[in-house]
Amino acid sequence: MFLGKRSERVGEMILAEISRLLLREVKDPRIGFVTLTGIDLSDDLRHAKVYISALGDEGTKQKTLQGLSSCAGFLRGRLGRELRLRYVPELDFHWDTSIAHGVRISHVIDELKESREAAAVFAMTQVAELIQNSQSFVITSHIDPDGDALGGLLGLGLFLRQMGKQVALKHVQPVPETYRFLPGSELIEVCPVNREPYQVGIMVDCGDMSRVGTLFQERHLIGTFINIDHHESNGGFGDYNLLDPKAAASSEIVYRLISAVDPGKAITADIATNLFTGILVDTGSFHYGNTTPEVLMVVADLVARGASPAGITRNLYEQRSLPQLRLLGEALLTVECALAGRVSLMVVSEEMYRQTGTTAGDTEDLVNFAGSLAGVEVAILLKQKGTAQYKASLRAKDRVNVALVAERFGGGGHPNAAGCHIDGTPEEVKARLLSVIQEFL
Numbered sequence: 107m108f109l110g111k112r113s114e115r116v117g118e119m120i121l122a123e124i125s126r127l128l129l130r131e132v133k134d135p136r137i138g139f140v141t142l143t144g145i146d147l148s149d150d151l152r153h154a155k156v157y158i159s160a161l162g163d164e165g166t167k168q169k170t171l172q173g174l175s176s177c178a179g180f181l182r183g184r185l186g187r188e189l190r191l192r193y194v195p196e197l198d199f200h201w202d203t204s205i206a207h208g209v210r211i212s213h214v215i216d217e218l219k220e221s222r223e224a225a226a227v228f229a230m231t232q233v234a235e236l237i238q239n240s241q242s243f244v245i246t247s248h249i250d251p252d253g254d255a256l257g258g259l260l261g262l263g264l265f266l267r268q269m270g271k272q273v274a275l276k277h278v279q280p281v282p283e284t285y286r287f288l289p290g291s292e293l294i295e296v297c298p299v300n301r302e303p304y305q306v307g308i309m310v311d312c313g314d315m316s317r318v319g320t321l322f323q324e325r326h327l328i329g330t331f332i333n334i335d336h337h338e339s340n341g342g343f344g345d346y347n348l349l350d351p352k353a354a355a356s357s358e359i360v361y362r363l364i365s366a367v368d369p370g371k372a373i374t375a376d377i378a379t380n381l382f383t384g385i386l387v388d389t390g391s392f393h394y395g396n397t398t399p400e401v402l403m404v405v406a407d408l409v410a411r412g413a414s415p416a417g418i419t420r421n422l423y424e425q426r427s428l429p430q431l432r433l434l435g436e437a438l439l440t441v442e443c444a445l446a447g448r449v450s451l452m453v454v455s456e457e458m459y460r461q462t463g464t465t466a467g468d469t470e471d472l473v474n475f476a477g478s479l480a481g482v483e484v485a486i487l488l489k490q491k492g493t494a495q496y497k498a499s500l501r502a503k504d505r506v507n508v509a510l511v512a513e514r515f516g517g518g519g520h521p522n523a524a525g526c527h528i529d530g531t532p533e534e535v536k537a538r539l540l541s542v543i544q545e546f547l
């Protein structure tokens with residue numbers, strides 16, 4: 107993977123990272139749709155000429171260059187952090203005047219893709235080394251943890267313990283009842299704020315730092331943060347970032363990390379059970395479009411190492427209590443269709459919890475029942491939270507990206523599964539959601 111001169115290789119990584127930063131983090135209105143067409147990095151890695159192109163007239167061109175120059179300092183800072191470069195080169199932006207520019211673009215995009223993959227391999231190698239060389243770890247995952255958050259946390263935690271590392275598993279909330287069958291879940295300590303020092307803090311499945319809650323508010327206690335995630339929106343808030351939005355689950359990335367740390371892959375049945383659960387949940391039991399051949403190969407290996415699909419699915423999906431089944435019955439009576447049958451809506455009110463003796467924690471898979479209706483592209487579950495707020499859980503087939511819908515309301519998630527909070531009466535909330543979904547259908 108790392109052929110060619112060092113400066114070329116580093117140059118490619120820098121280029122990939124700048125284009126990612128421009129896309130995700132730089133909000134300067136002067137910078138429009140810029141294409142990075144090439145980079146010349148000096149052999150001592152101190153100076154970089156970055157070649158750019160963008161659509162527009164001479165004025166646009168000047169503005170774009172000004173915008174890029176004024177954010178060069180920011181870009182250098184982020185490059186140093188993300189790529190862990192000893193010397194971050196001075197960045198000099200130049201207009202690409204090459205006549206064959208148009209022809210080159212598609213080629214350049216392919217190269218960028220390759221160098222991004224190279225950067226991902228590079229990050230994986232660095233994190234594997236960091237893990238080998240560190241002794242104390244604290245691992246956590248996001249608020250309202252799901253199977254991937256807990257499966258990834260536990261899979262990695264059990265693996266590191268097995269390596270003889272000192273590992274604390276901490277979460278701001280207790281493990282939900284549904285996931286107590288996961289091996290090692292009893293090791294997770296409920297901890298609102300961490301007060302102990304650790305060399306490495308690992309966050310699994312957190313789209314941004316706020317998802318961790320208050321656990322790391324005393325940031326100085328942690329030497330280095332590793333961010334392992336597959337949310338598209340993750341901007342890379344760790345000191346090291348293992349990010350892959352194409353991964354079906356964070357647990358899949360943890361599997362790759364374990365393979366990088368230990369080529370012999372000492373994955374026990376307990377570790378396999380955790381990682382399998384993470385992948386199972388985040389692929390909607392292999393119903394979603396993210397169920398790729400790669401994912402199924404990982405899953406096959408996990409089963410070979412002792413994960414039991416029958417046992418796990420029984421624990422996850424066949425443990426309903428009578429009150430939960432009655433709640434399902436109540437919720438099913440509320441199902442209605444909208445937008446010519448392409449959207450289904452289901453509502454759970456606080457009154458229903460009272461009647462059936464359940465809580466919001468008992469609603470986890472209800473939305474899938476709304477989604478099982480023939481012809482439905484998007485299924486919505488609205489859960490009442492107090493007098494005038496609803497938590498919306500959105501599920502989609504591959505036509506609509508519900509993460510984008512949820513983002514409009516300040517929420518987020520994945521293309522197939524996302525959530526957000528919306529204020530209003532049920533009718534108002536439905537109307538607002540439907541008007542946004544209509545744009546995507």
Ligand SMILES: [Mn+2]
Pocket residue numbers: 254255311336354355356388
């Ligand atoms: Mn996940």
